[in-house]
Amino acid sequence: MSDEERHEADDDFAAPERGSADELLDAGAHSELDAMRHSAAHVMAEAVMDLFPGTKLGIGPAIEDGFYYDFELPRALTPDDLAAIEARMARSVAADHPFVRHELPPAQGRAFFVERGQPYKVEILDDLAARSAAAGEPMPPTSTYEHGPFVDLCKGPHVASTGRIGPFKLLSVAGAYWRGDEKRPMLQRIYGTVWATEDELKAYLWRREEAKKRDHRRLGVQLDLYSFHDVSPGSAFWHPKGQRIWRTLETAMRELQEQGGYEEVSTPILVNHRVWEQSGHWDYYRDNMFILDIEGQAYSLKPMNCPESTYIYRARTRSYRDLPLRYAEYGRLHRNERSGVLHGLTRVRHFIQDDAHIYVRPDQLADEMRRLIEMVKVSYGWFGLEPHYVFATKPDGAIGDPALWARAEALIQSALDESGVRYTIKPRDGTFYAPKIDIYTDDALGREWQMATIQADLTMLPERFDLTYIDEHGQPQRPIAIHRAIYGSIERFIGVLIEHFGGALPLWISPVQAVVIPIADRHLPPAGELAALLRKRGLRVEVDDSDNRMQNKIRLAQEQKIPYMLILGDREAEARTATVRRRDAAKDEPQQTEPWAELADRLAAEVAARTF
Numbered sequence: 001m002s003d004e005e006r007h008e009a010d011d012d013f014a015a016p017e018r019g020s021a022d023e024l025l026d027a028g029a030h031s032e033l034d035a036m037r038h039s040a041a042h043v044m045a046e047a048v049m050d051l052f053p054g055t056k057l058g059i060g061p062a063i064e065d066g067f068y069y070d071f072e073l074p075r076a077l078t079p080d081d082l083a084a085i086e087a088r089m090a091r092s093v094a095a096d097h098p099f100v101r102h103e104l105p106p107a108q109g110r111a112f113f114v115e116r117g118q119p120y121k122v123e124i125l126d127d128l129a130a131r132s133a134a135a136g137e138p139m140p141p142t143s144t145y146e147h148g149p150f151v152d153l154c155k156g157p158h159v160a161s162t163g164r165i166g167p168f169k170l171l172s173v174a175g176a177y178w179r180g181d182e183k184r185p186m187l188q189r190i191y192g193t194v195w196a197t198e199d200e201l202k203a204y205l206w207r208r209e210e211a212k213k214r215d216h217r218r219l220g221v222q223l224d225l226y227s228f229h230d231v232s233p234g235s236a237f238w239h240p241k242g243q244r245i246w247r248t249l250e251t252a253m254r255e256l257q258e259q260g261g262y263e264e265v266s267t268p269i270l271v272n273h274r275v276w277e278q279s280g281h282w283d284y285y286r287d288n289m290f291i292l293d294i295e296g297q298a299y300s301l302k303p304m305n306c307p308e309s310t311y312i313y314r315a316r317t318r319s320y321r322d323l324p325l326r327y328a329e330y331g332r333l334h335r336n337e338r339s340g341v342l343h344g345l346t347r348v349r350h351f352i353q354d355d356a357h358i359y360v361r362p363d364q365l366a367d368e369m370r371r372l373i374e375m376v377k378v379s380y381g382w383f384g385l386e387p388h389y390v391f392a393t394k395p396d397g398a399i400g401d402p403a404l405w406a407r408a409e410a411l412i413q414s415a416l417d418e419s420g421v422r423y424t425i426k427p428r429d430g431t432f433y434a435p436k437i438d439i440y441t442d443d444a445l446g447r448e449w450q451m452a453t454i455q456a457d458l459t460m461l462p463e464r465f466d467l468t469y470i471d472e473h474g475q476p477q478r479p480i481a482i483h484r485a486i487y488g489s490i491e492r493f494i495g496v497l498i499e500h501f502g503g504a505l506p507l508w509i510s511p512v513q514a515v516v517i518p519i520a521d522r523h524l525p526p527a528g529e530l531a532a533l534l535r536k537r538g539l540r541v542e543v544d545d546s547d548n549r550m551q552n553k554i555r556l557a558q559e560q561k562i563p564y565m566l567i568l569g570d571r572e573a574e575a576r577t578a579t580v581r582r583r584d585a586a587k588d589e590p591q592q593t594e595p596w597a598e599l600a601d602r603l604a605a606e607v608a609a610r611t612f
């Protein structure tokens with residue numbers, strides 16, 4: 001599915017409310033492939049019921065790439081069980097049972113699931129009954145789907161028969177609370193995948209294995225970049241090499257910002273909650289903030305930089321000539337995510353954004369948006385990432401003047417058009433105070449990540465913090481505040497880069513760009529000289545002065561994904577050259593010997609070019 005289709009699909013199928021009976025009954029089957037995936041979930045439930053009599057059924061929707069079903073079972077499942085369930089499923093597919101829909105009067109439907117000892121299904125039906133009663137509507141009939149020996153409470157849709165289910169594989173078992181509620185029973189969730197063809201299944205399983213190998217949590221340990229500790233969940237401890245990546249990214253972005261007329265500011269991490277009352281976050285976002293009591297007043301660790309930049313804006317009177325004012329801030333942010341959802345660098349409690357707040361006159365909005373799109377193009381080009389843009393327009397319940405919204409949206413769209421970038425429109429998906437452009441990128445495994453965001457804030461900062469500038473007639477006017485982050489969260493950006501490159505980062509951001517490998521101890525002094533020469537050119541260089549043999553040193557450097565290995569023996573030391581071995585060199589690739597000075601020039605130029 002292309003992104004355009006995915007975004008459109010989101011609009012066609014509004015997600016049911018979380019934890020509602022509607023959500024529990026949503027089979028997730030919004031396409032033919034999804035219908036097949038959901039049908040496979042029924043077949044899996046049939047197999048589990050057969051192998052484990054007395055199983056109580058939760059729900060079994062289609063999900064991205066596959067399906068799951070939640071079961072209450074007499075014991076914990078093992079990998080052997082999955083193989084047995086798969087084999088039992090294959091029999092059901094071979095039998096080609098048709099899927100048949102039945103409708104029962106509500107009372108009969110409820111009795112049907114009570115008799116079969118299925119309390120979770122009964123609970124869903126009772127929820128539906130209570131909702132119908134509250135709305136003064138009659139309870140709809142109970143809809144079931146039957147195939148072979150198995151009947152499930154379900155709205156469908158399904159494929160015509162079990163024989164239509166393509167090649168499948170069961171993947172894993174995980175605990176899942178009933179209705180996602182920690183106070184309810186923990187069920188066992190079996191995940192599976194199913195595809196239309198054997199080739200697609202194979203390709204998917206390859207991507208899944210590859211994703212495991214590239215997992216940034218694993219590579220972070222292997223490459224000694226960062227670690228996580230239970231004394232501060234969701235907050236990375238950056239080791240020296242990880243911090244080098246961090247600083248390199250930050251330096252590159254700072255350079256771009258300086259060329260773009262930005263100034264850097266820094267605002268407090270700890271602020272009185274009055275700031276958030278004024279911005280509106282106290283009402284809507286308080287649960288995501290860390291709140292502290294200080295001398296009887298509620299303070300919070302800032303979850304975003306936005307409102308604090310207005311204090312700098314308002315520190316003096318601003319004239320129309322002062323705008324645009326571009327305040328960049330690498331602010332340290334904290335968001336109170338539940339510990340259960342934290343995930344490496346991509347879902348954290350503590351992070352830093354390459355944030356900026358840009359104050360413009362309305363007539364400057366389109367030009368500034370064009371500059372920002374250009375900035376995204378340039379910076380994503382450093383990594384070979386292809387950005388795609390989603391323009392999200394006015395949501396229901398937006399605040400602010402509708403005429404201003406219409407004008408801002410038209411200006412943003414014209415900026416997108418003039419920039420010549422590929423974009424899609426996601427209607428009514430802007431924030432409540434701003435139309436926005438979200439920037440996504442696909443990684444090497446075809447996974448889509450949301451990265452940057454650009455929001456044209458018409459009201460939240462300008463009105464709630466009463467920002468003005470004096471126009472050419474001496475009258476106060478409202479500026480527009482653009483919120484934007486190009487990398488987004490730098491933690492997340494690094495996590496995505498590590499997975500995209502499988503840890504083999506481009507030379508310019510590699511924490512160690514070259515390792516000098518002396519063949520014997522007598523080559524240590526010239527190795528030190530070469531390293532010093534390269535460091536003088538700004539390169540990050542190490543010398544492997546261990547007593548390992550050369551082949552071991554090369555293997556270790558390859559495991560550390562170091563882009564260049566510079567080997568020094570008698571011949572090289574004598575001639576002040578090095579034999580250069582690239583990280584990704586083929587086994588039989590002839591190795592170049594280069595004089596030190598030329599090598600230093602070449603590597604420094606490669607780093608400066610920021611190629612990937």
Ligand SMILES: [Zn+2]
Nearest residue numbers: 027145154156
């Ligand atoms: Zn179904």
Ligand SMILES: [Zn+2]
Nearest residue numbers: 305306483484
């Ligand atoms: Zn902001």
